[in-house]
Amino acid sequence: MLSLKTKIEDLGVTFNDIDSSVINSFRTSMAGLAKTAQAEWVRIAQSRLTTSREDYVNGLQQSQSFKIHKVGGESVYEISLVGDMPNNIEFGMPAFDMKSVRPGWLGGAKAKTSKDGHSYVTIPFRHSTTSGARIQYSGKALSDNLKQELQSAVKKYGMNDMVRSSSGKVIQGPVKRIPSNAPDVHSYLKGLTKIQKAIGGKTKSGKGRGSSQFFTWRVMSEKSHAGSWLHPGLTAKNILKEVETWTGREMDKIIDSMLGAR
Numbered sequence: 001m002l003s004l005k006t007k008i009e010d011l012g013v014t015f016n017d018i019d020s021s022v023i024n025s026f027r028t029s030m031a032g033l034a035k036t037a038q039a040e041w042v043r044i045a046q047s048r049l050t051t052s053r054e055d056y057v058n059g060l061q062q063s064q065s066f067k068i069h070k071v072g073g074e075s076v077y078e079i080s081l082v083g084d085m086p087n088n089i090e091f092g093m094p095a096f097d098m099k100s101v102r103p104g105w106l107g108g109a110k111a112k113t114s115k116d117g118h119s120y121v122t123i124p125f126r127h128s129t130t131s132g133a134r135i136q137y138s139g140k141a142l143s144d145n146l147k148q149e150l151q152s153a154v155k156k157y158g159m160n161d162m163v164r165s166s167s168g169k170v171i172q173g174p175v176k177r178i179p180s181n182a183p184d185v186h187s188y189l190k191g192l193t194k195i196q197k198a199i200g201g202k203t204k205s206g207k208g209r210g211s212s213q214f215f216t217w218r219v220m221s222e223k224s225h226a227g228s229w230l231h232p233g234l235t236a237k238n239i240l241k242e243v244e245t246w247t248g249r250e251m252d253k254i255i256d257s258m259l260g261a262r
Contacts, residue, residue, distance in 0.1 A: 002248055004030055005074070007255060022258055027075065029254045034077035037247045038066055041079065044239050051136055052089045056237075059086025081240075092236030098220070098229040105220055105229075120221035127192065127214040129154055139232060141188060149186040153178060154214070156185075159194045162210050170198040170210030192216050 004026060005015045018026075038060065045056050059065070062082040069076040081087050099106055111121045128135040129151050137146045154160055163175040173195060180191040193215050201209045220229055 002244065002251060004251065004255075007251060008259070011255070011259070013259065018259075025258060026254070029258075030077070030251075031075065033247065033250055033254065034079065035066070036250070037243060038079045040246055041239065041243045044242060048237065048239060049089070052085075052234075052237075055083075055085045056081075056089050056239075059083045088234050090237055090240055093234040095233040096231050097226075098231050099222070099224060106222065114221070118222040120219055120223075122217050122219050125216045125218065127189075127216065129214070144186065144188075146186060146188055150189060150192075150214070153185045153189050153192065154194075159192075159214070162207075162212065163194075163196060164207060164210075168202075168207035170196055170208040172196055172198055172210075175212075189216065 008015050008018070015023075042057055042060050045060065046053060049056055059081040060079075064082050065080055067078040067080075069078065081090055105111070105121055105123070106119045108121070111119050114120055126135055127150055129147075131147065136142075157176065157178050159176045159178075163171050165171055174193050175196050176194045178185055178189060178192040182190055185192070194212055195215060196210050196212045198208055198210045203209055
């Protein structure tokens with residue numbers, strides 16, 4: 001936690017001896033710095049993170065992410081990450097079994113019960129053919145060059161082009177699928193399905209405009225192999241430390257400017 005009073009008194013200046021007009025200016029500046037620090041935190045996260053960016057930034061933009069308290073008559077500005085996942089991204093998380101650690105999988109509203117009484121849930125996995133996309137592969141998928149395998153499979157099965165009706169309208173929903181028993185694609189891509197959505201407007205040739213995404217699905221259940229849903233964990237990003245350093249420097253600039261102008 002950064003304290004304006006402590007920083008000033010560390011310079012050998014008694015806080016209570018400072019002119020009230022200067023104190024009021026400090027208070028105004030600190031209020032502005034707090035909001036700027038939150039914006040800087042968001043900026044760093046957006047520039048540093050890729051696949052986890054959306055979850056992390058969302059944790060900084062909740063109503064609870066910025067609070068103001070009164071302590072001894074002075075305002076205390078609290079900026080925080082809200083939510084388990086943003087904090088796991090920031091501080092790291094050890095490896096865990098997704099079947100049990102995340103009740104949203106088998107214990108959530110999307111879970112179903114089979115005829116023999118065990119819980120299961122079908123989990124979608126989105127794939128992107130674009131090399132610069134936010135969605136990237138990791139682990140075995142990365143070592144197996146799954147991105148290249150995906151691009152090859154999409155081309156091989158004619159899934160590159162938008163599927164339209166005879167009148168040029170974009171056909172919405174699942175339009176093409178790689179067979180689950182296809183012998184010539186990576187096992188992770190069997191059953192890959194292209195899903196389209198009309199987005200309005202027309203192309204230069206007068207055809208309907210649309211967007212598409214690629215998905216595969218896997219079933220997680222209580223009967224899944226013990227090691228089949230192990231998450232490798234998350235490495236701490238430690239963005240907060242950088243934000244604290246930046247905020248401390250900005251606070252020093254404000255103190256130097258105001259105390260020098262007394």
